[in-house]
Amino acid sequence: MSVRIITISREFGSGGRMVGKMVADRLGVKFYDRELIQLVAKQSGFALDFVEETGEYSAASSLLYNLSVGGLFAQNGFAPDPLSPADRVQILQNNLIRDLADKEPCVIIGRSANYILRERTDCLHVFIHAPLAQRVQRAIEEYKIPAKDAEKYIQRKDKARAAQYRHYTDGVWGMADNYHLTLDSGVFSLERCCDVITGLAR
Amino acid sequence: MSVRIITISREFGSGGRMVGKMVADRLGVKFYDRELIQLVAKQSGFALDFVEETGEYSAASSLLYNLSVGGLFAQNGFAPDPLSPADRVQILQNNLIRDLADKEPCVIIGRSANYILRERTDCLHVFIHAPLAQRVQRAIEEYKIPAKDAEKYIQRKDKARAAQYRHYTDGVWGMADNYHLTLDSGVFSLERCCDVITGLAR
Numbered sequence: 377m378s379v380r381i382i383t384i385s386r387e388f389g390s391g392g393r394m395v396g397k398m399v400a401d402r403l404g405v406k407f408y409d410r411e412l413i414q415l416v417a418k419q420s421g422f423a424l425d426f427v428e429e430t431g432e433y434s435a436a437s438s439l440l441y442n443l444s445v446g447g448l449f450a451q452n453g454f455a456p457d458p459l460s461p462a463d464r465v466q467i468l469q470n471n472l473i474r475d476l477a478d479k480e481p482c483v484i485i486g487r488s489a490n491y492i493l494r495e496r497t498d499c500l501h502v503f504i505h506a507p508l509a510q511r512v513q514r515a516i517e518e519y520k521i522p523a524k525d526a527e528k529y530i531q532r533k534d535k536a537r538a539a540q541y542r543h544y545t546d547g548v549w550g551m552a553d554n555y556h557l558t559l560d561s562g563v564f565s566l567e568r569c570c571d572v573i574t575g576l577a578r
Numbered sequence: 579m580s581v582r583i584i585t586i587s588r589e590f591g592s593g594g595r596m597v598g599k600m601v602a603d604r605l606g607v608k609f610y611d612r613e614l615i616q617l618v619a620k621q622s623g624f625a626l627d628f629v630e631e632t633g634e635y636s637a638a639s640s641l642l643y644n645l646s647v648g649g650l651f652a653q654n655g656f657a658p659d660p661l662s663p664a665d666r667v668q669i670l671q672n673n674l675i676r677d678l679a680d681k682e683p684c685v686i687i688g689r690s691a692n693y694i695l696r697e698r699t700d701c702l703h704v705f706i707h708a709p710l711a712q713r714v715q716r717a718i719e720e721y722k723i724p725a726k727d728a729e730k731y732i733q734r735k736d737k738a739r740a741a742q743y744r745h746y747t748d749g750v751w752g753m754a755d756n757y758h759l760t761l762d763s764g765v766f767s768l769e770r771c772c773d774v775i776t777g778l779a780r
């Protein structure tokens with residue numbers, strides 16, 4: 377297996393983003409997380425916050441659009457726009473991920489990139505997860521989520537990511553089958569996760 | 579993480595059993611697959627074939643027992659035996675797995691050992707999977723399943739293992755969260771899988 381692209385999907389608070397950054401630094405390749413959002417915002421004209429939110433959590437808004445706006449148009453005799461703004465962001469994002477993968481070796485965080493690039497044979501698709509207690513700890517310490525809200529916040533994020541994955545890929549988020557490698561960062565340190573990934577990518 | 583026990587769950591035809599054997603040989607520890615079945619058969623008095631089948635595929639027979647035999651007893655005014663023969667094999671098997679883990683370092687294949695030993699902190703829980711096409715190939719070449727039946731055979735086995743896992747653990751078989759490490763043996767060679775596992779276990 378000759379690896380050019382590494383996609384890292386992750387549970388919220390698992391440290392997957394940090395693992396990805398370490399992998400990119402160690403391999404000397406580009407790293408796309410927030411950088412991807414900025415590119416999509418620039419291309420689409422949508423606000424950065426909107427792209428950030430819809431890029432990973434738009435399943436609900438896309439469904440709502442189809443039910444409400446679509447229905448409204450149809451009632452009034454207009455052909456409804458089949459694409460919600462969230463769907464448009466998604467399509468732009470998918471095309472951008474394909475372009476980046478064509479262009480040069482890189483690490484891409486989240487955004488169902490494992491699914492979007494599933495036909496390529498030069499990708500390593502990774503999923504990082506950890507037990508809830510450890511993710512709560514990281515959410516409090518690193519993302520400054522108030523301790524009393526952290527657990528609910530994480531569960532809401534996970535649920536939204538799973539819904540997003542199901543909506544756009546028809547698959548189950550976090551099933552081992554979707555990835556070449558999954559790691560529990562609650563058991564292995566982030567450095568160790570990085571070692572395994574770079575070891576398999578070389 | 580100090581690892582004494584390695585559990586290897588696997589999709590049928592993924593080569594997970596062979597990976598487990600290689601890991602056990604390399605680490606110089608005991609290997610339990612068919613050996614486990616023989617121990618359960620010996621302890622229970624049940625036939626080897628029955629133990630082999632029910633040890634991994636008894637969810638349906640356990641449910642059927644509860645519906646039919648249990649109902650029959652109840653209709654006739656007897657307290658139904660709450661345990662089917664399959665459940666009895668399962669309980670014996672679970673106790674045996676716990677005993678083996680107490681006794682000495684080892685590699686255990688399948689039988690929801692990851693779930694049974696989930697409270698221990700000295701285990702590495704691994705899941706090996708591979709794309710269907712490669713598993714079909716292995717089923718034909720190594721397990722001598724006729725080519726025309728191989729795909730259906732594999733799907734039936736996977737379905738039964740998933741049902742078994744759900745029945746006895748309430749979890750979803752193959753979800754990354756259930757394991758510390760999952761590997762796609764269709765992308766990495768069995769030797770490479772063995773390298774990663776022994777590397778993380780040391």
